[in-house]
Amino acid sequence: MIHFLPLTDSVPLAHIVGLGVAVFAAGAFGFLVRRNLIVLLMCVELMLNGANIVLVAFSRAPASPDPQVWVIFMFAVAAAEAGVGLALAVLIWRRLGTLDIDALKGLRG
Amino acid sequence: MRPLLLTAAFYLLSGAILAGAAGTVLLRRPLYCALSLLFTLLATSALYILLGAELAGLLQIIVYAGAVMALFILAIHMTGQDEPLKTPPLPRLLLMAAGAAAAGLFGLLMLAATRFFIAFVKLAPEPYSVAEQAGLIFGRYTPQFELLSLLVLAGIAGAVVAAKKKL
Numbered sequence: 574m575i576h577f578l579p580l581t582d583s584v585p586l587a588h589i590v591g592l593g594v595a596v597f598a599a600g601a602f603g604f605l606v607r608r609n610l611i612v613l614l615m616c617v618e619l620m621l622n623g624a625n626i627v628l629v630a631f632s633r634a635p636a637s638p639d640p641q642v643w644v645i646f647m648f649a650v651a652a653a654e655a656g657v658g659l660a661l662a663v664l665i666w667r668r669l670g671t672l673d674i675d676a677l678k679g680l681r682g
Numbered sequence: 683m684r685p686l687l688l689t690a691a692f693y694l695l696s697g698a699i700l701a702g703a704a705g706t707v708l709l710r711r712p713l714y715c716a717l718s719l720l721f722t723l724l725a726t727s728a729l730y731i732l733l734g735a736e737l738a739g740l741l742q743i744i745v746y747a748g749a750v751m752a753l754f755i756l757a758i759h760m761t762g763q764d765e766p767l768k769t770p771p772l773p774r775l776l777l778m779a780a781g782a783a784a785a786g787l788f789g790l791l792m793l794a795a796t797r798f799f800i801a802f803v804k805l806a807p808e809p810y811s812v813a814e815q816a817g818l819i820f821g822r823y824t825p826q827f828e829l830l831s832l833l834v835l836a837g838i839a840g841a842v843v844a845a846k847k848k849l
């Protein structure tokens with residue numbers, strides 16, 4: 574009983590979850606193929622955003638306010654992650670003069 | 683008319699979010715990536731409000747689209763690295779492997795959620811009140827909230843230590 578475009582005031586849960594998972598997969602793809610450190614951090618934010626969309630979707634299907642609280646917690650995690658990540662990016666840029674992750678070879682044996 | 687309008691708004695916002703995500707991943711200049719991500723985050727906050735998560739939507743604008751994106755754009759300007767990298771592009775085989783990995787991830791996650799898919803989500807429902815969510819944060823989730831404050835403190839300390847030239 575999944576209509577493709579329901580002409581009611583509701584949408585299938587599958588479409589919202591699909592949107593969130595698609596955003597997550599796009600972020601994962603970007604994380605694999607991009608090489609600018611700051612863009613990599615943006616792709617991580619994209620993945621967190623996709624996860625948040627899924628959480629909001631599941632706060633409605635079995636109705637419960639808890640997932641929306643988790644989304645608010647995720648904002649704090651994302652802010653801390655961006656703060657530390659960008660500090661590290663600036664540090665690496667100061668050391669190497671570039672943000673290209675291919676220049677990071679210090680740990681290669 | 684109104685239900686149709688809500689449904690149309692949902693699918694338009696979904697398209698905007700996906701377009702912004704594609705722009706973030708595919709655009710070559712980091713600043714354009716950042717602006718594309720900002721667009722995605724604003725469209726997502728509109729989606730949250732449409733789904734009745736008003737507090738999350740408004741906090742998304744303040745924390746994510748405001749503070750975090752300002753930090754990103756500041757970092758891009760501070761390092762002055764706003765040109766596409768000079769390194770040669772990835773080999774086609776690697777790009778295809780990354781695409782296959784992302785597609786596989788999408789398929790697996792969708793498969794995992796399949797058993798919930800008979801449900802429908804009502805658009806623009808009665809939102810949960812701020813008092814109700816605050817009651818959860820400072821009630822059932824107090825330990826997590828305290829741990830989170832520790833995490834943010836560690837983040838601040840880490841950022842300061844990392845950014846200092848000499849300790």
